[in-house]
Amino acid sequence: MKKLPIDRKTLLNAKPLRNTLITWEDNGEELNLHVPMKKSKPSRLWRFLFGFPEQKNIHLDLLGSEVWKMCNGKNSVQDIVKSIQERYNLSRKEAEVSTLEYLRKLMSKHLIGLNITGRKI
Amino acid sequence: MNWKLTGWEGINLSVPEDWELSSVDGNREKGTFSLDDGYSIRVEVEWEYPKSTFSMEKLIEKYRQEIIKKGKNIKCNIVKIKTNFFKGKSGAILHWKNHEEGYSTVSYCKKCGRVVFLRVYFPEKKHSKEIFLCILNSFSEHAEKGREIWAIYKLIFSAPENLKRISSSLKAGDITFTFQDEKGKGEITLSQIALGNIILRQQPLSAWTKERIGGKIIEEKQEERNNHAYFFFRYKKKAFSRTWENGISWYCPISQRIFLVTGNNASDLLKIYCHETK
Numbered sequence: 001m002k003k004l005p006i007d008r009k010t011l012l013n014a015k016p017l018r019n020t021l022i023t024w025e026d027n028g029e030e031l032n033l034h035v036p037m038k039k040s041k042p043s044r045l046w047r048f049l050f051g052f053p054e055q056k057n058i059h060l061d062l063l064g065s066e067v068w069k070m071c072n073g074k075n076s077v078q079d080i081v082k083s084i085q086e087r088y089n090l091s092r093k094e095a096e097v098s099t100l101e102y103l104r105k106l107m108s109k110h111l112i113g114l115n116i117t118g119r120k121i
Numbered sequence: 122m123n124w125k126l127t128g129w130e131g132i133n134l135s136v137p138e139d140w141e142l143s144s145v146d147g148n149r150e151k152g153t154f155s156l157d158d159g160y161s162i163r164v165e166v167e168w169e170y171p172k173s174t175f176s177m178e179k180l181i182e183k184y185r186q187e188i189i190k191k192g193k194n195i196k197c198n199i200v201k202i203k204t205n206f207f208k209g210k211s212g213a214i215l216h217w218k219n220h221e222e223g224y225s226t227v228s229y230c231k232k233c234g235r236v237v238f239l240r241v242y243f244p245e246k247k248h249s250k251e252i253f254l255c256i257l258n259s260f261s262e263h264a265e266k267g268r269e270i271w272a273i274y275k276l277i278f279s280a281p282e283n284l285k286r287i288s289s290s291l292k293a294g295d296i297t298f299t300f301q302d303e304k305g306k307g308e309i310t311l312s313q314i315a316l317g318n319i320i321l322r323q324q325p326l327s328a329w330t331k332e333r334i335g336g337k338i339i340e341e342k343q344e345e346r347n348n349h350a351y352f353f354f355r356y357k358k359k360a361f362s363r364t365w366e367n368g369i370s371w372y373c374p375i376s377q378r379i380f381l382v383t384g385n386n387a388s389d390l391l392k393i394y395c396h397e398t399k
């Protein structure tokens with residue numbers, strides 16, 4: 001995976017922000033994300049020809065849902081790591097490594113972006 | 122400031138709570154580990170058995186020269202600090218300064234026969250001496266009463282010193298150690314898995330254990346002791362193996378972690394502190 005061109009301190013202070021095109025439904029503790037597919041002409045044609053759905057559904061587990069809910073543009077990555085660390089009794093490194101990896105995955109799928117002091121990447 | 126214990130290959134030291142293991146290398150004979158505070162390396166420990174022709178004075182001077190070579194405009198002095206650190210061993214404490222401050226020690230322990238180098242870095246130069254002295258006074262490089270304490274992240278356990286670590290895997294939230302006895306026949310494996318409460322929401326401990334070990338279980342028993350759910354079992358590691366191994370897995374609701382120990386008499390050999398006792 002491509003590495004983020006930012007240092008660790010900046011990354012921890014960055015504020016993850018959800019993609020506004022994505023909707024989700026709450027199934028108690030877990031979430032189902034509905035990701036709309038591309039609306040370009042070729043992709044519409046593909047969908048028409050092969051019957052592909054209009055949106056992609058992604059199921060998040062309990063921990064993933066908690067992180068997703070915290071990605072509201074107000075909490076920094078550091079806040080999310082700290083919250084996960086305290087709630088699940090993890091060490092700093094355990095919480096940080098797993099949360100950063102998860103955020104990277106969400107970013108690679110364009111589900112979230114990072115707001116770095118007003119700059120979005 | 123809160124402190125916690127770090128232990129690796131017989132070397133134990135107490136460090137501030139947010140200093141955690143960042144790298145490990147080598148074995149009991151020769152190796153190194155380092156701790157960081159999330160931003161930079163704070164402690165480095167290195168150990169080795171010395172060569173037969175060994176002079177402590179020469180080693181200290183060589184070490185001092187190495188520190189001077191490494192940094193620009195570095196001033197390195199051998200300092201005398203009131204400490205009981207050198208009881209029964211020979212060595213020196215070096216204090217060095219440039220844009221950051223640091224203390225290094227080199228010591229030779231007669232009991233374990235290893236030369237150990239300890240380096241503590243202070244990028245912000247705050248309370249450096251006090252913190253260093255606390256670390257130094259807690260520092261030990263050999264097993265006590267025949268047992269070695271292993272302490273990394275949130276896993277603390279003690280093992281007999283004759284058990285040799287043959288492998289370890291330090292993934293975030295999934296730590297595994299494998300030890301072998303002196304004869305090289307018996308093996309013990311210990312795993313600690315974080316987020317046990319989430320894992321056990323989907324399946325019971327017994328089902329999780331069976332999935333994890335992947336072997337054929339012949340005997341099993343479930344028990345509850347001190348609010349901890351235990352699963353005892355005997356299993357065959359390999360399909361055509363003639364020997365059976367014992368295993369225990371349990372869930373600690375306080376630390377929210379699952380522990381799994383497999384091997385012969387594993388429970389008697391390893392003493393595991395599954396949660397912090399204050």
